[in-house]
Amino acid sequence: MAFGFVDDTNLVVWGRSARENCYTLELAHGKCLAWAKRYGAEFAPEKYQLIHFSRKRGSSEDLKEKIVLEDITINPRSEIKVLGVLVDSRLRWGPQLANAVQKGEVAINALSRITSSIWGPSVRSSRLLYTAIVRPTMLYGSQVWGIRPNGGSLVKSLLGKLEKVQNKSLRRITGGYKRIPRAILEREAEILPLDLYIQAGIFRYGAITEHKPVTTEILRHINLMWDLFSRSYKRRATVTRKATAMEHNRHEARSKMEELNTTVRPRNLISQLQGSGIRNQDSRP
Known part of the structure; x- marks a missing residue:
């Protein structure tokens, strides 16, 4: 199976072993080169990335299988980025969540430089900056990684890391004290709790x-x-x-x-x- 967006192409195969999958990928790559030659397109093998998806416990020599394309060797990685979303080999979304929190922290730090409870943009403008820049940056792709395998919401331990970023933003926007409950800040700022916002986006x-x-x-x-x-x-x-x-x-x-x-x-x-x-x-x- 192949899918992509503009110049970002992904090949997905499945089989009984990683070695079998690597062989299938090499055959599929040959077909891609034939297509490229016919239509005047070019691929960049130096940008290729390989990942094996498996939830086998412990290390396995099979999961270390690599692909050799002429003079280029592609070793498997533990995580890769697909259309801006980090995908790990066990499909647990841990790296993506860590990356989302980091992006949210960077965005809120930038917001903190231009707004405060006593100076800077108004509450309305600060709220707009959060909902238009900080939150979309942090929750990019949450329609995919914000779902548990059974269709439920993220576990509290993971969601809590994202909620801390929103909590900082709400206090910066409203000028609220540290002891004010988050629910009150969300109500005053008219901003949905993150679990509801993510679930609504998924729906x-x-x-x-x-x-x-x-x-x-x-x-x-x-x-x-x-x-x-x-x-x-x-x-x-x-x-x-x-x-x-x-x-x-x-x-x-x-x-x-x-x-x-x-x-x-x-x-x-x-x-x-x-x-x-x-x-x-x-x-x-």
Whole structure:
């Protein structure tokens, strides 16, 4: 399977071992070179990155398999960046969360240089800077990494690191004292708690991408992988595939929309969604 955006191309393969996957990737790369030669495109092998996804405990020699393309050797990494999101080999999102917190800290430090409780922009302008710059920078891609495998929200220990950044921002915006509860600051600044904001963004993303061709293609490959591995491990045909995290959230989003449709008149539906925080995470308040 291949996917990409503009000049960022990714090849994804799966198999019984990393060695088998590396061999498949080498064959796929040969097809890419043939396509590039035909259409006058060029690839940059020195920028290639390789990662093996596995949750096997302990180290494994198989997971150290590398790819050799002519005179270039590509060694596997523990994490890579895909369209701005850090993906680790165990798909736990730990590196991405650490990176998100770091970006949030940098952004709030920049905000602190131009605003204070006694000087600088007004509360309204400071809030706008947070919602338009700091929060989108910190939560970039949270529609993907903000979901647990079962479709639930981030665990409190991970979410708490992000909440600390928002807490600093709220105190900078409102001039609140350290002992004032975060919930009061969020209410006064009219800013949603991060768990609700992330969940609303996930619902919206799931709703607008549900009928996209790429979503259908992804689900087709997921079902194909399930069938292949079911036959390999001789699973019973009655064993059904578990829903993915995004499938869980799409189902939840549909339920919320149906609930809104039954309780809110159509002309007020958009305003109700906006009031609930279901909006583009990169949009202005």
